[in-house]
Amino acid sequence: MVMSPEVDQVPVLRDSAAAARHLARICFKTGPPVLTGVELEWTVHDAVDPVRPVDAARLRAALGPYGPTTLDPTSPALRLLRGSTMTVEPGGQLEISTPPRAGVAALIEATQSDVEQASRLLGAAGLTLGRAGIDPYRPPQPVIDTPRYRAMRQVFDRRGAAGRTMMYSTAGLQICLDAGQPEHLLSRWRLVHAAGPPLLAAFATAGRHAGRDTGWASARMGAWWRIDPARTAPVWTPDLADRDPVAAWTAYVLAAPLLCVRSDGPDWTAPPDVTFADWIDGALHRPPRVDDLEYHVSTLFPPVRPRGYLEIRYLDAQPGRGWILPLAVLSALLSGPDTTAAAIEVTAPAADGWHRAARHGLRDVTLARAAAGLFDLARGALPRLALPSALHREIDNGLRRRREAAERSRR
Numbered sequence: 001m002v003m004s005p006e007v008d009q010v011p012v013l014r015d016s017a018a019a020a021r022h023l024a025r026i027c028f029k030t031g032p033p034v035l036t037g038v039e040l041e042w043t044v045h046d047a048v049d050p051v052r053p054v055d056a057a058r059l060r061a062a063l064g065p066y067g068p069t070t071l072d073p074t075s076p077a078l079r080l081l082r083g084s085t086m087t088v089e090p091g092g093q094l095e096i097s098t099p100p101r102a103g104v105a106a107l108i109e110a111t112q113s114d115v116e117q118a119s120r121l122l123g124a125a126g127l128t129l130g131r132a133g134i135d136p137y138r139p140p141q142p143v144i145d146t147p148r149y150r151a152m153r154q155v156f157d158r159r160g161a162a163g164r165t166m167m168y169s170t171a172g173l174q175i176c177l178d179a180g181q182p183e184h185l186l187s188r189w190r191l192v193h194a195a196g197p198p199l200l201a202a203f204a205t206a207g208r209h210a211g212r213d214t215g216w217a218s219a220r221m222g223a224w225w226r227i228d229p230a231r232t233a234p235v236w237t238p239d240l241a242d243r244d245p246v247a248a249w250t251a252y253v254l255a256a257p258l259l260c261v262r263s264d265g266p267d268w269t270a271p272p273d274v275t276f277a278d279w280i281d282g283a284l285h286r287p288p289r290v291d292d293l294e295y296h297v298s299t300l301f302p303p304v305r306p307r308g309y310l311e312i313r314y315l316d317a318q319p320g321r322g323w324i325l326p327l328a329v330l331s332a333l334l335s336g337p338d339t340t341a342a343a344i345e346v347t348a349p350a351a352d353g354w355h356r357a358a359r360h361g362l363r364d365v366t367l368a369r370a371a372a373g374l375f376d377l378a379r380g381a382l383p384r385l386a387l388p389s390a391l392h393r394e395i396d397n398g399l400r401r402r403r404e405a406a407e408r409s410r411r
């Protein structure tokens with residue numbers, strides 16, 4: 001492979017210690033928690049016949065100049081009016097990524113405006129956004145093909161069909177929160193993991209796929225668990241509750257197999273079972289660079305991924321404005337050390353319940369009890385988010401209903 005002069009200037013990683021130092025710099029940026037962001041993903045459907053496939057040409061025409069270059073290499077990829085970018089996932093799912101905002105209310109207002117703009121673009125083409133975390137109507141079908149996606153599919157196919165289900169049929173909600181001050185990093189890191197199983201259970205929307213009941217509350221997360229635990233398992237677990245987040249993440253990154261190796265050509269296939277640590281030790285034809293490490297991180301999909309901030313990835317896509325509720329819950333639970341500590345205590349019995357949450361949702365009594373406790377804590381801390389009164393009432397009422405649902409499921 002011929003490298004450009006710019007690529008040649010990227011620092012080479014000669015040992016694991018250098019990789020660890022770089023990961024610490026880019027993945028855990030501590031400081032006052034101010035900014036919040038979201039990434040909203042949806043399956044896309046024909047508005048009249050949701051079973052009908054939606055191909056790349058139809059998406060390209062609908063999104064026009066806002067479409068990503070993976071859909072149209074000539075697209076200017078304009079931002080939506082409030083600053084969000086749009087991407088299209090390999091199965092044709094649409095994703096909106098917001099700029100971070102100082103304040104939950106500002107984030108909600110701007111994001112909802114961009115969601116409405118995207119909906120208008122799709123609506124003019126006879127398309128509509130899905131309302132679930134997995135496609136309820138259609139089987140997995142590729143729409144976008146890139147070297148990354150081809151390499152990803154090849155790796156995931158070694159373990160069965162779950163990879164294609166994830167790539168082509170699932171849609172998630174990602175919430176991005178600051179890592180916080182150094183002295184609070186461990187507790188915030190611990191809570192966003194420990195709250196995962198009860199919140200996954202409470203907000204599961206992915207039970208029906210390709211015209212049938214899957215038997216899972218979240219078949220989306222069920223697919224993730226079956227892909228490759230070396231890149232999808234949680235980094236934090238209750239048995240290692242006090243482990244330093246930076247050390248835990250570094251070990252996870254270096255031990256994960258390569259998903260792909262970028263090149264100038266169309267084939268990015270990685271040798272089977274070669275980890276990033278192996279690459280550093282000389283397993284490939286050239287040593288890895290800093291940008292290779294950063295790209296490798298982008299191919300890891302744990303429920304919480306540190307990217308300078310904490311990217312919370314375990315929630316199913318929500319219908320309509322439903323995405324606002326889990327955003328408010330997590331923001332409120334992290335709004336002060338006292339609430340965070342109380343939430344950690346509430347989640348302790350459920351913190352290892354990832355598989356039960358995806359399979360059974362709130363039918364699991366331990367998860368339902370933890371979810372109800374988290375909703376109580378979030379409602380109590382909601383005033384700290386300084387929301388406009390109408391938005392505060394909307395969220396408080398929504399959380400009250402969610403708590404009641406969690407209580408009912410325990411009976």
